[in-house]
Amino acid sequence: MAAAASSTSLKPSASAATISGFRRLPLSTTFGVTTLSFRHRRDQPRRFVVLSMDAKPTILVAEKLGEAGVNLLKEFANVDCSYNLSPEELCTKISLCDALIVRSGTKVSREVFESSGGRLKVVGRAGVGIDNVDLAAATEHGCLVVNAPTANTVAAAEHGIALLTAMARNVAQADASVKAGKWERSKYVGVSLVGKTLAVLGFGKVGSEVARRAKGLGMHVIAHDPYAPADRARAIGVELVSFDEAIASADFISLHMPLTAATSKMLNDETFAKMKKGVRIVNVARGGVIDEEALVKALDAGIVAQAALDVFTVEPPAKDSKLVLHENVTATPHLGASTMEAQEGVAIEVAEAVVGALKGELAATAVNAPMVPAQVLTELKPYVSLSEKLGRFAVQLVAGGSGVKTVKITYASARAPDDLDTRLLRAMITKGLIEPISSVFVNLVNADFTAKQRGLRITEERILLDGSPESPLELIQVQIANVESKFASAISDSGEIKVEGRVKDGVPHLTKVGSFEVDVSLEGSIILCRQVDQPGMIGKVGSILAEDNVNVSFMSVGRIAPRKQAVMAIGVDEEPSKQVLKKIGEIPAVEELVYLKL
Numbered sequence: 001m002a003a004a005a006s007s008t009s010l011k012p013s014a015s016a017a018t019i020s021g022f023r024r025l026p027l028s029t030t031f032g033v034t035t036l037s038f039r040h041r042r043d044q045p046r047r048f049v050v051l052s053m054d055a056k057p058t059i060l061v062a063e064k065l066g067e068a069g070v071n072l073l074k075e076f077a078n079v080d081c082s083y084n085l086s087p088e089e090l091c092t093k094i095s096l097c098d099a100l101i102v103r104s105g106t107k108v109s110r111e112v113f114e115s116s117g118g119r120l121k122v123v124g125r126a127g128v129g130i131d132n133v134d135l136a137a138a139t140e141h142g143c144l145v146v147n148a149p150t151a152n153t154v155a156a157a158e159h160g161i162a163l164l165t166a167m168a169r170n171v172a173q174a175d176a177s178v179k180a181g182k183w184e185r186s187k188y189v190g191v192s193l194v195g196k197t198l199a200v201l202g203f204g205k206v207g208s209e210v211a212r213r214a215k216g217l218g219m220h221v222i223a224h225d226p227y228a229p230a231d232r233a234r235a236i237g238v239e240l241v242s243f244d245e246a247i248a249s250a251d252f253i254s255l256h257m258p259l260t261a262a263t264s265k266m267l268n269d270e271t272f273a274k275m276k277k278g279v280r281i282v283n284v285a286r287g288g289v290i291d292e293e294a295l296v297k298a299l300d301a302g303i304v305a306q307a308a309l310d311v312f313t314v315e316p317p318a319k320d321s322k323l324v325l326h327e328n329v330t331a332t333p334h335l336g337a338s339t340m341e342a343q344e345g346v347a348i349e350v351a352e353a354v355v356g357a358l359k360g361e362l363a364a365t366a367v368n369a370p371m372v373p374a375q376v377l378t379e380l381k382p383y384v385s386l387s388e389k390l391g392r393f394a395v396q397l398v399a400g401g402s403g404v405k406t407v408k409i410t411y412a413s414a415r416a417p418d419d420l421d422t423r424l425l426r427a428m429i430t431k432g433l434i435e436p437i438s439s440v441f442v443n444l445v446n447a448d449f450t451a452k453q454r455g456l457r458i459t460e461e462r463i464l465l466d467g468s469p470e471s472p473l474e475l476i477q478v479q480i481a482n483v484e485s486k487f488a489s490a491i492s493d494s495g496e497i498k499v500e501g502r503v504k505d506g507v508p509h510l511t512k513v514g515s516f517e518v519d520v521s522l523e524g525s526i527i528l529c530r531q532v533d534q535p536g537m538i539g540k541v542g543s544i545l546a547e548d549n550v551n552v553s554f555m556s557v558g559r560i561a562p563r564k565q566a567v568m569a570i571g572v573d574e575e576p577s578k579q580v581l582k583k584i585g586e587i588p589a590v591e592e593l594v595y596l597k598l
C-alpha cells in the first residue's frame, strides 16, 4: 500500500493520528461519504502510534477573517490566526496544518504545497478570485481548493459604482484639494453619467450587479462576456456585444473578469488605441487585466480621461507608482470586498466550505474538483467502495505490479448515459489501481492528473441495459490490457485481466475473475485458487488455513463444468503465512494460487 498514506498517519498530526490499524481516510476517499470516515487498513501492518488526546485538525488562517467564520472553525478545529507571514514562515507553518484560509494577500504557491508534506488537505479562499492560489500545484498535491464566491458580490458591485460616480465627479481629487486649503470649483467640473454608454467587461456576478445599478443611474449599458448567456443579459436590459464593439463605443468601461492567461493585460496599447478618446475606466477586478504601463501612456495621451482603480498588478503598488500618483487616477487599496457585511458573509461561507471538506463532504464551492450533488453521492456510495476495491484487486493480479498503461472501465446500467455521473467512480478505480503499486496518494482532486502523469490511459464504456433503472448500476468491470497476470485464470478470453463486481444488499461483491463467475464479498483479503473441480477441495483448503488459525469468512467456487477447472475464492480474516499458502499450493489438484489484499 502507498507509502505516502502510511507516512501521513505517522506525522505529528492530531487529525491523522493512527488508532491501532485504523486511520482517517484521506479527504477524497471520504468525499460525501462521511460514514466511511474511518476504515480498517488490513493491507498495512498494524501501527501503534501514541494517540493524541486532541484529535482536532489544525486550520491556519493567514489573513483577517470575520469573527463568525473564525468561531465556526473553532468549533471543529484548532485555529491558528497568524497574519502577515512571510513566504518562508508560511512554508514552515504549513507542514503542521490540515487547512489554510487566505484572502487575496497571500500567495499560495507551489512551494507551499510542497512544504506541506501532504498534510494540507484544503485551501479556503475567503473571496472570489483564486489567482493567488497555484491551482495546478494544489491539484497535483491532491489538495482541494474552495472559495467563497457569492458573499462579496454586492460589496464589489457597490464599490465599482462608488468609483464610477466618484471618478466622474472628481470626488477624491476635490476632497484632497479642499483639505489642502484650496477652493477650486472650476478645476473639478465633472461629467454626467446619465445617457452615457457603460461597457461592462465580464458579465458574471459582480458585472451583472454593476450593470443593474448603472441602469438605475440612467446609463446605456452594454456588456462583453464570451461565456455569459444572452438571456441573462436581456433580462436586465443589457446587450451583449463583441470586445471590439464594447471598447470602441464606451464612454465608461468597468472591468469584471477573472485574471487568467486569456485576460491578462487585456487592456493594452493596442486596445487603448481602439477606445473612444476620453474614455473612463473602472477596475475592481484584478490589476493584471490592465497593462499598467500602457494605461499610464493612454492617460498621458488623453485617450483615457480618468481611471478609478481598486486593484493593481502588484499589491500594494510601489510608493512611486506613476499610475497611482497620476492626477487623473483615483485609487483605493483593494477595498471591493471590504464591507462589514461582506466580510462576515465571506468568513462564514469559506469556514463552512473548509469544515465540510475536512469532514469529507464534497464542497459546493470546490474550485479544482467535480461537484457531485448530495443525492447522487448517497446513491453512488456503495459503488464508490466497489470501484476502489475492483481497482485494487485488478492491479494486484498484474505480474510484477507495474506496466499498467491501458485500463477499460465498463459500467452496465439501465440509466440513460447522461443520468449516470461516473467521475467519482473513475477516480476511485484510479485510486485503487495506483495506490497499491506506488507511493502516490490519489483522491478525487488529483485522480485524473495522477493517471495522466503516470501514462495510465483509462477509457470508459457504458452498456445500456433494458429494464427499470432502480439502482444506478448493475455492474462495473475493470479490464487491464497488455499485461501478464500472476494468476493466469484472471485473463479473459479476449486477453485482458478482467474483474467484475456488483453491489449486493449494499455490499460490494466480486462476481467475475477472468472468465470464471464467483461471488465473494469484497472485504478483507482473498485467496484465489484455480484447481481441478473435485470433492473435498473446500475441506482441504479450509483445514490448512485452520491449522494456522486463519479464519475463513466465505468461500465461493466458479467452475467451467463439473470436474473441470474451477476458481475458488476464499475470504480470510487474517493474513495467512507464506508456509500456509505454499501448503495450499502443494495440494495436487491446485494449479495456481494468489493472495490479494483489499
Ligand SMILES: NC(=O)c1ccc[n+]([C@@H]2O[C@H](COP(=O)([O-])OP(=O)(O)OC[C@H]3O[C@@H](n4cnc5c(N)ncnc54)[C@H](O)[C@@H]3O)[C@@H](O)[C@H]2O)c1
Pocket: 128, 129, 130, 149, 152, 153, 156, 201, 202, 203, 204, 205, 206, 207, 224, 225, 226, 227, 228, 256, 257, 258, 259, 262, 263, 284, 285, 286, 310, 311, 334, 335, 336, 337, 338
Ligand atoms: N476588488 C475586489 O475586492 C473584488 C471583489 C470581488 C470580486 N473581485 C473580482 O471581480 C472579478 C469578477 O468576480 P465575479 O464574482 O463576478 O466572478 P464571476 O466568475 O461571477 O464572473 C466573471 C465573469 O468573467 C467572464 N469572463 C471570463 N473571461 C472573460 C473574457 N476574456 N472577457 C470577458 N469576460 C470574461 C466570465 O464568463 C464570468 O461571467 C474577479 O476577478 C474577482 O476576483 C474583486
Ligand SMILES: O=C(O)[C@H](O)COP(=O)(O)O
Pocket: 103, 104, 105, 126, 127, 128, 129, 130, 152, 334, 336, 337, 338
Ligand atoms: O476576489 C475577491 O474576492 C476580492 O478581490 C476580494 O479580495 P480580498 O478578500 O483580499 O478582499
